[in-house]
Amino acid sequence: xxxxxxxxxxxxxxxxxxxxxxxxxxxxxxxxxxxxxxxxxxxxxxxxxxxxxxxxxxxxxxxxxxxxxxxxxxxxxxxxxxxxxxxxxxxxxxxxxxxxxxxxxxxxxxxxxxxxxxxxxxxxxxxxxxxxxxxxxxxxxxxxxxxxxxxxxxxxxxxxxxxxxxxxxxxxxxxxxxxxxxxxxxxxxxxxxxxxxxxxxxxxxxxxxxxxxxxxxxxxxxxxxxxxxxxxxxxxxxxxxxxxxxxxxxxxxxxxxxxxxxxxxxxxxxxxxxxxxxxxxxxxxxxxxxxxxxxxxxxxxxxxxxxxxxxxxxxxxxxxxxxxxxxxxxxxxxxxxxxxxxxxxxxxxxxxxxxxxxxxxxxxxxxxxxxxxxxxxxxxxxxxxxxxxxx
Amino acid sequence: xxxxxxxxxxxxxxxxxxxxxxxxxxxxxxxxxxxxxxxxxxxxxxxxxxxxxxxxxxxxxxxxxxxxxxxxxxxxxxxxxxxxxxxxxxxxxxxxxxxxxxxxxxxxxxxxxxxxxxxxxxxxxxxxxxxxxxxxxxxxxxxxxxxxxxxxxxxxxxxxxxxxxxxxxxxxxxxxxxxxxxxxxxxxxxxxxxxxxxxxxxxxxxxxxxxxxxxxxxxxxxxxxxxxxxxxxxxxxxxxxxxxxxxxxxxxxxxxxxxxxxxxxxxxxxxxxxxxxxxxxxxxxxxxxxxxxxxxxxxxxxxxxxxxxxxxxxxxxxxxxxxxxxxxxxxxxxxxxxxxxxxxxxxxxxxxxxxxxxxxxxxxxxxxxxxxxxxxxxxxxxxxxxxxxxx
DNA sequence: TTGAAAGCGCTAACAC
DNA sequence: GTGTTAGCGCTTTCAA
Numbered sequence: 001x002x003x004x005x006x007x008x009x010x011x012x013x014x015x016x017x018x019x020x021x022x023x024x025x026x027x028x029x030x031x032x033x034x035x036x037x038x039x040x041x042x043x044x045x046x047x048x049x050x051x052x053x054x055x056x057x058x059x060x061x062x063x064x065x066x067x068x069x070x071x072x073x074x075x076x077x078x079x080x081x082x083x084x085x086x087x088x089x090x091x092x093x094x095x096x097x098x099x100x101x102x103x104x105x106x107x108x109x110x111x112x113x114x115x116x117x118x119x120x121x122x123x124x125x126x127x128x129x130x131x132x133x134x135x136x137x138x139x140x141x142x143x144x145x146x147x148x149x150x151x152x153x154x155x156x157x158x159x160x161x162x163x164x165x166x167x168x169x170x171x172x173x174x175x176x177x178x179x180x181x182x183x184x185x186x187x188x189x190x191x192x193x194x195x196x197x198x199x200x201x202x203x204x205x206x207x208x209x210x211x212x213x214x215x216x217x218x219x220x221x222x223x224x225x226x227x228x229x230x231x232x233x234x235x236x237x238x239x240x241x242x243x244x245x246x247x248x249x250x251x252x253x254x255x256x257x258x259x260x261x262x263x264x265x266x267x268x269x270x271x272x273x274x275x276x277x278x279x280x281x282x283x284x285x286x287x288x289x290x291x292x293x294x295x296x297x298x299x300x301x302x303x304x305x306x307x308x309x310x311x312x313x314x315x316x317x318x319x320x321x322x323x324x325x326x327x328x329x330x331x332x333x334x335x336x337x338x339x340x341x342x343x344x345x346x347x348x349x350x351x352x353x354x355x356x357x358x359x360x361x362x363x364x365x366x367x368x369x370x371x372x373x374x375x376x377x378x379x380x381x382x383x384x385x386x387x388x389x390x391x
Numbered sequence: 392x393x394x395x396x397x398x399x400x401x402x403x404x405x406x407x408x409x410x411x412x413x414x415x416x417x418x419x420x421x422x423x424x425x426x427x428x429x430x431x432x433x434x435x436x437x438x439x440x441x442x443x444x445x446x447x448x449x450x451x452x453x454x455x456x457x458x459x460x461x462x463x464x465x466x467x468x469x470x471x472x473x474x475x476x477x478x479x480x481x482x483x484x485x486x487x488x489x490x491x492x493x494x495x496x497x498x499x500x501x502x503x504x505x506x507x508x509x510x511x512x513x514x515x516x517x518x519x520x521x522x523x524x525x526x527x528x529x530x531x532x533x534x535x536x537x538x539x540x541x542x543x544x545x546x547x548x549x550x551x552x553x554x555x556x557x558x559x560x561x562x563x564x565x566x567x568x569x570x571x572x573x574x575x576x577x578x579x580x581x582x583x584x585x586x587x588x589x590x591x592x593x594x595x596x597x598x599x600x601x602x603x604x605x606x607x608x609x610x611x612x613x614x615x616x617x618x619x620x621x622x623x624x625x626x627x628x629x630x631x632x633x634x635x636x637x638x639x640x641x642x643x644x645x646x647x648x649x650x651x652x653x654x655x656x657x658x659x660x661x662x663x664x665x666x667x668x669x670x671x672x673x674x675x676x677x678x679x680x681x682x683x684x685x686x687x688x689x690x691x692x693x694x695x696x697x698x699x700x701x702x703x704x705x706x707x708x709x710x711x712x713x714x715x716x717x718x719x720x721x722x723x724x725x726x727x728x729x730x731x732x733x734x735x736x737x738x739x740x741x742x743x744x745x746x747x748x749x750x751x752x753x754x755x756x757x758x759x760x761x762x763x764x765x766x767x768x769x770x771x772x773x774x775x776x777x778x779x780x781x782x
Numbered sequence: 783t784t785g786a787a788a789g790c791g792c793t794a795a796c797a798c
Numbered sequence: 799g800t801g802t803t804a805g806c807g808c809t810t811t812c813a814a
Contacts, residue, residue, distance in 0.1 A: 035783085
């Protein structure tokens with residue numbers, strides 16, 4: 001049992017009343033400078049901390065932010081939420097909040113947990129992840145005017161979808177990836193993504209398509225939509241490369257898809273004797289120093305040089321339509337999320353600024369909790385490209 | 392604002408006094424069956440939930456369990472804590488507890504956080520991860536008789552290290568991996584691990600060494616100790632395979648090391664035209680159904696057949712001492728932690744039962760919190776082998 | 783500026 | 799078996 005230090009102990013030791021101690025902490029401007037300093041010193045000396053439960057009873061604020069934790073370990077991208085969670089815990093602590101965890105299988109059970117939590121621990125706010133079309137959670141929270149922020153845009157224009165959110169601009173990420181490949185001389189750049197309908201997936205595809213269009217390059221037939229996964233990524237890559245489009249580079253919606261694509265690229269390279277961006281297995285990996293994009297200033301996408309002066313590129317590849325063309329140049333691959341897998345296999349990948357996203361969530365929340373009428377605010381963050389051997 | 396339902400509302404609606412409602416929830420045996428049922432029904436109808444802060448003020452229990460969240464995303468094994476955390480949240484919820492997160496850079500700052508938390512949110516217990524030699528945290532908590540459980544053994548015999556813990560038997564994991572390789576016919580099985588001194592690493596090495604000894608096989612010179620990492624794993628594997636020990640299989644202390652080793656194995660295979668357990672890049676991956684070890688009964692290690700009847704093995708490899716021997720058979724590799732990376736590249740790996748470990752932590756904690764004198768208890772769980780292409 | 787009083791919602795004592 | 803009383807530690811009136 002840790003000996004408890006109450007506000008009364010501090011008051012006695014400082015020779016003031018309880019309220020003066022309370023004021024020192026909650027309304028410093030009301031206390032004389034000298035008194036304030038003295039009280040603070042005593043607080044420090046006794047190691048006093050305001051009891052949260054008592055404070056909560058009086059103020060109605062728990063200084064708790066609740067968030068769901070997903071199974072995570074299941075997929076390659078599992079580490080994304082993990083990293084976000086770490087950042088959230090850190091940012092929240094800085095703002096005087098703690099993170100409370102809960103689990104839920106689906107929207108309905110998550111709402112049931114909201115009710116449970118609101119009645120018991122009374123979290124001041126929620127952070128929602130994995131937002132989707134017709135998200136029941138956002139409308140439920142909105143109806144009750146409960147403070148929350150979503151990490152992820154509302155993928156719907158319904159009135160029940162007007163709320164604060166923080167997101168990473170996926171389209172900007174795939175656009176940067178595409179620009180990087182263009183600058184490297186590639187002209188036939190394919191895309192491996194998910195079936196239409198998922199906001200996130202559509203967004204990532206759009207960035208690629210938009211960038212090709214901006215450069216007057218056609219995108220028809222250069223894209224595949226499949227379920228996420230290494231194997232489906234490999235299948236899609238094989239299909240796309242065999243389709244006669246003479247694709248020399250692939251932008252992928254996930255590291256899982258990209259890993260599958262990379263396997264295919266390696267197979268082609270070893271069949272034809274060409275090296276891909278990936279070294280022969282067994283060669284030492286590059287130093288980590290070269291793995292990260294230098295970040296100078298607000299522009300987070302790497303400087304790849306003027307796009308009007310592409311490096312020597314693969315545009316002269318002699319394709320054999322309808323079949324994997326032997327003799328082609330290496331196929332470049334870029335993934336999304338910059339997961340540990342990407343780092344492990346040397347996959348260039350779009351990195352989400354997860355720490356910043358978490359900090360933005362906390363900033364939006366504290367602002368909303370401070371003011372009376374929670375304003376609806378949005379933060380869209382730019383991802384960056386982590387350059388590795390694969391592209 | 393959610394309308395608040397207090398115990399008084401329930402009492403009024405049920406036509407009883409406050410205390411009868413409280414008793415119904417906290418001391419059901421004291422209330423008449425009929426009254427109890429009626430009160431419960433009203434509680435249900437009104438959606439009443441006992442306010443945690445008020446309850447905490449009275450009882451001194453927060454029903455909160457605190458745990459540190461690590462950066463995680465940094466390493467390949469980052470997903471391990473994530474999965475454990477999910478299990479912990481789930482198990483804790485079942486027992487009526489919630490998980491509170493905090494971050495800390497080292498032992499000292501973690502202890503500072505203990506003090507902060509204990510003074511404010513008053514968590515009922517802590518779960519410690521990543522225990523190590525001379526762990527300041529455990530002695531600090533022990534001195535103050537604060538309830539906690541460590542996920543990980545105390546790697547020290549000091550008196551300050553006598554506490555409840557839950558751990559996974561790493562030695563049993565590497566032993567199972569080694570037995571699996573022996574059953575597959577391998578006789579020269581190497582080990583890639585970390586420098587001595589880390590309890591976890593020593594433990595994993597011991598399982599391998601012990602198993603070789605049990606089979607009358609020598610272990611001398613068949614092991615390497617390096618920092619964790621893909622590249623260092625590759626280097627160590629190259630070194631070990633070139634050392635003339637005619638090693639045909641490698642057990643590794645982590646998936647990172649194993650991934651490096653796998654790259655080297657692949658290089659050897661493609662140099663010599665042999666296939667490793669890993670397919671040529673581009674070939675479809677096996678179905679997930681075949682990826683998981685069938686689990687029948689308490690024995691979690693896979694049935695690999697009687698070890699006295701090994702399959703055709705690589706024991707006749709014609710080694711060229713001092714250099715990588717061309718013409719050798721495939722080199723099998725087994726990792727540790729069964730991370731997403733292992734799944735992605737088809738690496739056989741030792742899987743920790745993280746959900747069970749989390750459940751055990753909660754069980755130990757609730758037991759300790761229930762009884763007056765927290766008994767020191769230990770739970771050592773058996774890992775299993777997730778079979779994939781690499782071995 | 784500082785001190786006194788009230789009460790947030792709950793449960794552990796005790797009296798009925 | 800049920801009701802009354804008290805108080806956990808804090809902040810927010812209000813009075814000095």
